[in-house]
Amino acid sequence: QVHLQESGPGLVKPSGTLSLTCAVTGDAVISNNWWSWVRQSPGMGLQWIGEVFHGGSMNYQPSLTGRVTISLDRSNGRFSLTLNSVTAADTAVYFCARRPISGAFLDYWGQGVLVTVSS
Amino acid sequence: QSVLTQPPSVSGAPGQGVTISCTGGSSNIGANYNVHWYQHLPGTAPKLLISDNHNRPSGVPERFSGSRSGTSASLAITGLQAEDEGFYYCQSYDSRVSGPVFGGGTKLTVL
Numbered sequence: 236q237v238h239l240q241e242s243g244p245g246l247v248k249p250s251g252t253l254s255l256t257c258a259v260t261g262d263a264v265i266s267n268n269w270w271s272w273v274r275q276s277p278g279m280g281l282q283w284i285g286e287v288f289h290g291g292s293m294n295y296q297p298s299l300t301g302r303v304t305i306s307l308d309r310s311n312g313r314f315s316l317t318l319n320s321v322t323a324a325d326t327a328v329y330f331c332a333r334r335p336i337s338g339a340f341l342d343y344w345g346q347g348v349l350v351t352v353s354s
Numbered sequence: 355q356s357v358l359t360q361p362p363s364v365s366g367a368p369g370q371g372v373t374i375s376c377t378g379g380s381s382n383i384g385a386n387y388n389v390h391w392y393q394h395l396p397g398t399a400p401k402l403l404i405s406d407n408h409n410r411p412s413g414v415p416e417r418f419s420g421s422r423s424g425t426s427a428s429l430a431i432t433g434l435q436a437e438d439e440g441f442y443y444c445q446s447y448d449s450r451v452s453g454p455v456f457g458g459g460t461k462l463t464v465l
Contacts, residue, residue, distance in 0.1 A: 239399075273456075278394035281358040281443055283451070294453055330400065338406065339447045339454065340390035344399040 237261040239345035247325075247352050253318040254310075257331030264307050265289040269334040270314045271341060272305060274327040282327075283353060285352050286334060287314060321352045357382065358457035365463040371432040374460045376444030377425060382455055384425035387447040391420055391429045394459075395440035403442070404429060425445050431462070439464045 245253035283293035313348040391404040404420035
C-alpha cells in the first residue's frame, strides 16, 4: 500500500522560507508517477501547488512560479517543497500526493500538515 | 475563489441519496477534461473516490457514482451512511493553469 507522510516546521516567519518533505513508502519516487503538492488555506478550497517527475520535469501553479521549488530525493524516497518569501496568505494545510503518469487525478494523499506564517 | 463551483453543503438522512454538483468553464470541464472526486473525512488523508468522470477505484462502494455533461459534473451518493459525513471535492484539469483545479468543497451532513 502506498503511503505518503508530510513533515516540516509548523510555524514560519513572514518573508521566510517554507520547507516541507514528503516521505513515500510502498512506491519508488522514480516510478512512473508525478509527485505533487496541494494546499488548503483556512476556510478555502484546495489549490494545486505543483509537481515533479523523476525525469527532471516540473510543473508549477502560475501564481506561485518564482517562489516555489519542488524537488526529488531519489536516494531517500522522498520529495520536497520549498516556498520563498512567505506571507500570511501562505498559511495553509499542505498535502503531498501522487499523480499517475497515465491520469490527471491524485490517487494517494498524505494526511496534511498545517503551516502557519506568523511572527 | 475556486475555479470549479460546488454547493457549500448538502444533507440527507441515513439510507437516502444526495447529489453534489460541480460546475466549471470552457478551460476545464467544458474543454472535455475529465472530472475526479475526492472524499475528505476529518483527520484523514483525502481519498480518491471517482476518477475520469465515473470510474471507481478498487474498494470504493457502488453507492458512489459520477457523471459529466457539458461544463458540469455530478457525484451521486445513495444509501447514505453516517461514515459518509465529511467534505467532497471535484477536480479537473485547466488549460489556463496547465494543471489541476479544484472545487471549493461540499460538506455532506448525514442527518
